[in-house]
Amino acid sequence: MNNAISYPDVTQLAVPFFLSAILLELGWIVWRGRGGRYETRDALTSLVLGAGSVVSGMLLGFIAWGFFMWLWSLTPLDLGASALVIAVCFVLDDLRYYWVHRFGHRIRWVWAAHVNHHSSQHYNLTTALRQTWTGAFTWMMIVRAPLVLLGFHPAIVLFVGGLNLVYQFWFHTEAITRLPRWFEAVMNTPSHHRVHHGRNARYLDANYAGVFIIWDKMFGTFVPEQEHEKPDYGLVHNLGTFNPLRVAFHEWIGLFRDVFQPGLTLRQRFGYAFAPPGYSHDASRDTSAEIKAKHLARNPTDAGTPGFD
């Protein structure tokens, strides 16, 4: 069994591209007076969170690597490292990304790590870099286990995961409106992902795809961007701080405060940790399903339209 495969860390190699593209997008917005918005402290927070995420990956990456290498020692399968194997792994890993991302919005324990990516009220290329510091604590690496057990080497699995993340950078922009129909039909694009970042009731829990939008279409979570309803970016309850530490850890702190408050049953404590975000034992908060229902009560004509069907 081959243990000596190694691939470059593409997310680190892409840093010069990330910075150049941000400057290009900013230049475009300033020159054309449209195509997005930038705010100094918001962008700074996103960039610091991006840098922190790289550091977190360096410090905690050994957990996932150790887990995958342990699985690799168990499996009798080895698919090798041909271009075809890497391509197949890329597609299957994108399916893995779809589900991890969906869990990230539907399970509070995972949302606690992912929420900072949605915490900006802006949507520009710096938002793409607003990445988690605490992903390792969600143990979502388990979802990658089947790939390793099927015979994809851990180095290939992590390599294609890096490519997936780099692909996702460019579509965090309002500078690109729509792309050719064939591309929009198959690939994740700025338009599809703007929907994902929308806090509008219509757009909640939609478009989880990483690279291929087909997963959302297959699993019923696709909502097309509506001409008449621009996505309103950010969280349902927006943060009132630019402090990267508060942004990175606020949901974990909220989660643990909720779980350990006095007077709850075990089931309620479990709900605060693992039910969808917005769960509360006393109905004092709203989940996305409840937000959608309240919206429909105020706007009954929206029933049956995309995002409300």
Next chain:
Amino acid sequence: MPLNILLILVVGGIAILALLLHLLGKSRLVILTPEDARTAWHRHFPDDEILGLTVASDGHAAVVQTDQGPGLLWSFGADTVARHLRDFDLLEKPGHLSVIFRDFTAPRVTLYLNATERPLLQKMMVPA
């Protein structure tokens, strides 16, 4: 990529971009009109009924009276943030008023109010 090059790129890139944005005027706080404040409140709390609303003279904050009690809306960079005024302390300082929320996600808001509006808004902020 060697770590020292990565570090220079990241730190240098962040510093240059922050400076550029500031020089381009992207650090300015949004100025609220009463209509903006009303729209912004409903953006944050769509179920609330707004009973009254007073915008600070600098346009950076508004005290909103709603059917859920009083609330504070404030400029947050180019955007706004809002909270109901339920669990907070007011710290009176010369020249400004600090609202300390017991909320990890919005710990403190500083309001710069003139001598005329300060007692008025302060009174409006206290839940009935």
